[in-house]
Amino acid sequence: MLDFLNIKKLAAEAGFDLCGVAPCRHLADGEARFRAWLARGGQSSLGYMERNTEKRFDPRLLVEGARTAVVCAVSYKNAAGEGYPARHRTKVASYACTTDYHTTIRTMLLQLFDALRTAHPGLSGRAFVDTAPLAEKQLAAEAGLGWIGRQSLLVTPQFGTYVLLGELILTDEADAYDTPFGENRCGSCRRCVEACPTGAVAPDRTIDTARCISCRTIEKVPESDADLDGWIFGCDACQSCCPWNLRAPLHRNAAFDPVFDPLSMDAATWLGMDEAAFEALCGRTPLTRSGLTRIRENIRRNSVPGGPSER
Template sequence: MLHTDQVILLCKEHGFALVGVTDAQKSKWSSEFEAWLEAKKHGEMLWLANNVDVRLDPMNLVSGAVSIICVADRYGSSNDETPPPRHGKIARYARGGDYHKVMKKRLHQICDALRQLDSKNEFRACVDTAPLFEREFAAAAGLGAIGKNTLLIDQSIGSWLMLGAIVTTATLKATDNKNDTDPCGSCTKCIDACPTDAITPWSVDGSKCISYLTIEHRSEIDPTFHEQMGQWIFGCDICQEVCPHNQQTQKTRCAQVHSAYESKTSSLDLLEVLNWNEEDRRNAFKGSAMKRAKLDMMQRNAAIAAKNYLAHSDDPVLQEKITSWKS
């Protein structure tokens, strides 16, 4: 019989910063999620409206599911200084290796090891792409508590976390939830700092979020949001940067960062991006989660960021490029 302690040790041996186990139960947020979809707050992320019954109940993802093993990697680049002039900013999670590959490889290895210990049960690894509320289950497993910005916050190491899970038919004892207290209290720093007013307490309007606009929104971006986007060209970290739980010393912040996420590219020269061809894009994003951003999207984002930069900076070469830019 498989024991929770064995599972936790195995996950820790594979380098995960946080590990916990919870029961595979139907989501407690089903009505809120359905209302969120009804309000069109998912924007163009139409897949979120697909397989809702599976997303809300892990037993529809893995028949006979009993337990969910939740894991988290710590990221958060130490390279968080102001980017050089004329550069577009990249969210920290995308500055290093592609978390999908980094996490899924290890989760598959863990699944293989668990099958050796327990051949009668099923184990399915999930990292972001499966219809599973990883954040909700991670909170239930004690990895953290969900903050007002809807991100999982561990009160000792903050919210710079990549989440993954293994859904299994094995019966495992749930871990104690030591993170079940409200991590925010009266704090509203994330809400106040969001340039597009996308955040309300424990809810994010995805259609307004800069991360959504720069990564998931495929069509033209509403000019209403252009100025608020600043120089972000892939993702946004503002609501995490202002969070008190992330205001730790540089040494503490970096101590538990998984090496695969160490910063390789924290920003990109806007003029270079505007001059890219498809091969340039592929070379720049090789091995990165940014590779899902198409060339036209990156250049759209770079053009917006360039106009925002030129509003307060003099750069004749970039100005000439933007003046003749197709958009």
């Protein structure tokens, strides 16, 4: 049987800021809400969201014999997450200014997994970092880390929404589990709803991906007149305004230090890069997902006559 307190200790040693432990079960309420969102077409062009719905909300279908979910979170808040000057037209989501979190968090999870297997040689399971159909935000709430905010993100009392998640789904039971975070602490605040430039934050705590700037700059090529509000990769508009983020500390894990400063870079800087310069600056970051050509196109969309106004 896994030692609950030892899991928390080993997660901290691996570099995580938060760790919660939950029994593996079917998250039926989350699945019902997700299916309703799909039925409304909230996924728009993100067809992959329509696959493996059953697995997404039941980790026992992803790992045979799964008993315990260890949900880890690490803060990544940096200066870009506190917002950009009003007239900045080449905004980058703050998470994308660091080394790709998939690689960093997987390394941290495997360190934790190896430490657990040292104490429990027969332990088996899998590590997940946003690369499989797993409802990690709902699982994090189940593990007591926070609640699902009005902007559909996990909100943690300590670090707001500026956290990245990773999970271990394990085959042993733990000697104790965290209490699910049942309280919603958004209250009557609607700052994220009001801050979204395109009205993508829906009333039921979901996102209309057809409107979402993050999707428009990364996942799909938008219409020529689509509002990007100065963003060229991702969007933090619904996060930088959140009271829980305004009071959150900057990240403390050096692995999430930014590798470039988007606040110091304008359109001329980005457009003046060739592929070699882009690779040298951004090759370890999530920006490689869209690539320099797409970033240039997003810059063009932000500067066309009659396009989004400079705020």
